[in-house]
Amino acid sequence: MRVRVRFAPSPTGYLHIGTARTALFNWLFARKEQGIFILRIEDTDLERSKREFEASIIDDLKWLGIDWDEFYRQSDRLNIYKEIAERLLLEGKAYECFCTKEELEKLRGKGYDRRCLKLSEAEKEILRRERKPAIRLYVPKEGETRFSDYLHGELCFQNNVIEDFVILKSDGTPTYNFSVVVDDIDMRITHIIRGEDHISNTPKQIHIYKALGIAPPIFIHIPMILGQDKAKLSKRHGATSIGEYRSMGYLSEAMVNFLALMGASYNDKQILSLEELINLFSLENLSKNPAIFDIKKLDFLSQEHIRRKSLESLTQLAIQFLKEKKLEYWTIDTIYLTRVLGILQTRIKTLKDIILMGDYFFTEDFSKDIEIPIEEKKRLSSILPELVDILNKVEDWNSTNLENRIRIFITERALDSRWFLQSLRIIISGKKVTPSLFETLEVLGKEKTVNRIKKGMN
RNA sequence: GGCCCCUUCGUCUAGUGGCCCAGGACGUCGGGUUCUCAGCUCGAAGACAGGGGUUCGACUCCCCUAGGGGCUACCA
Numbered sequence: 001m002r003v004r005v006r007f008a009p010s011p012t013g014y015l016h017i018g019t020a021r022t023a024l025f026n027w028l029f030a031r032k033e034q035g036i037f038i039l040r041i042e043d044t045d046l047e048r049s050k051r052e053f054e055a056s057i058i059d060d061l062k063w064l065g066i067d068w069d070e071f072y073r074q075s076d077r078l079n080i081y082k083e084i085a086e087r088l089l090l091e092g093k094a095y096e097c098f099c100t101k102e103e104l105e106k107l108r109g110k111g112y113d114r115r116c117l118k119l120s121e122a123e124k125e126i127l128r129r130e131r132k133p134a135i136r137l138y139v140p141k142e143g144e145t146r147f148s149d150y151l152h153g154e155l156c157f158q159n160n161v162i163e164d165f166v167i168l169k170s171d172g173t174p175t176y177n178f179s180v181v182v183d184d185i186d187m188r189i190t191h192i193i194r195g196e197d198h199i200s201n202t203p204k205q206i207h208i209y210k211a212l213g214i215a216p217p218i219f220i221h222i223p224m225i226l227g228q229d230k231a232k233l234s235k236r237h238g239a240t241s242i243g244e245y246r247s248m249g250y251l252s253e254a255m256v257n258f259l260a261l262m263g264a265s266y267n268d269k270q271i272l273s274l275e276e277l278i279n280l281f282s283l284e285n286l287s288k289n290p291a292i293f294d295i296k297k298l299d300f301l302s303q304e305h306i307r308r309k310s311l312e313s314l315t316q317l318a319i320q321f322l323k324e325k326k327l328e329y330w331t332i333d334t335i336y337l338t339r340v341l342g343i344l345q346t347r348i349k350t351l352k353d354i355i356l357m358g359d360y361f362f363t364e365d366f367s368k369d370i371e372i373p374i375e376e377k378k379r380l381s382s383i384l385p386e387l388v389d390i391l392n393k394v395e396d397w398n399s400t401n402l403e404n405r406i407r408i409f410i411t412e413r414a415l416d417s418r419w420f421l422q423s424l425r426i427i428i429s430g431k432k433v434t435p436s437l438f439e440t441l442e443v444l445g446k447e448k449t450v451n452r453i454k455k456g457m458n
Numbered sequence: 459g460g461c462c463c464c465u466u467c468g469u470c471u472a473g474u475g476g477c478c479c480a481g482g483a484c485g486u487c488g489g490g491u492u493c494u495c496a497g498c499u500c501g502a503a504g505a506c507a508g509g510g511g512u513u514c515g516a517c518u519c520c521c522c523u524a525g526g527g528g529c530u531a532c533c534a
Contacts, residue, residue, distance in 0.1 A: 421493035
């Protein structure tokens, strides 16, 4: 049987790290098994669902490189759920509930007491006139519900802890547990890979499968992603959406690699492309321990993936990123940008680092993280004019020539080379850290170099 | 509270009864290369939650305790 999996986000927010990882695992499994990957938007919560979020989730999935073979939106399928719920009602497997919010509130935590099950047909008829009923599934109080999970083995729940839960709300829309099962059956899903927080929903869903007379698929509940404090990763831990990391300049390759590494292993390999991940992915390599989000690892992976990019494609990524950051004037001279990236490539962790570490290539108004002390400035003022003359005479402006000339200059004047080179670095960049000074000067060009040194003399 | 899941270095993980006085990667710390950094390179510290069993032998199997997490809605 052909593998059919689905990723079913609800469009009530941006694509979350944990959700994205669930999508990725489903996708990797589908691609590895040459199966079908379905994207299903679970927008039955009319209050909280927004088209804007749906668009953003789709955008982020595309950015990650995740594509889908079939697409569904639950709001397009409302009549199906309604029809099936009504069938269950007719078959006596479900019943109408007329309870108000207030009545239910009093029952909180105790489980529904089936008061509406005892209603006579006449009573129901009267109630129907004043309000729409919800539909509850009849769940036996005796016995237990078992199902097996690929990662966790046999799981068993006592039926008396499962109340007669609502499957169709009074407004005619399905609840999550119901629409999921109806769709998973309808879409012939073979494997459900989802977060561990759904384990306790599963017995409820099993009861729906039973009521519908269908055998459930294989469940694979993957562990959650936690914050540093080991609580479920949430807003208070900082950035939690894929979009935020994208905007911080992380490469999608790095993000995918990072997500894949959390909760799974691939022959001890760390740096992996999408293709390699597909090849190495296996349900057997999934872990059942929750993973703590560690941005240090993401940084490392991002740096590695940047290093592996060709200069051309890195430039393209940078152009796109800089434009998004409203710095399009940095991208006008593509050749120059490429040369800058050539010396920055091994030093940046994210695309944003280009801005942080390379602003002096593009603007005279660059950030200064260090100033030269007054005392040293005086000393430099007496040395620099001569250097300017020398630099002005350099015909072939490349790092080798520059290094030769400047080193000769240092020797002749008996300068402390560390001190002098570092001073030059600060004068031309405002930074205490840059690529090799001579390469930096080469890329920066004669004009800017000389001007900045002149400026630095004052 | 009830039900359920999880427990190997700080972090992600390898390990499915002897190959493990526990391997890899990130991070950390030291050394080397060097104009600073990145890189490269050499090296170091660092874990089987605790307690009982089972077994000739437990990181691996069972039980208990502790800790962490999740669910407990006419949200998904």
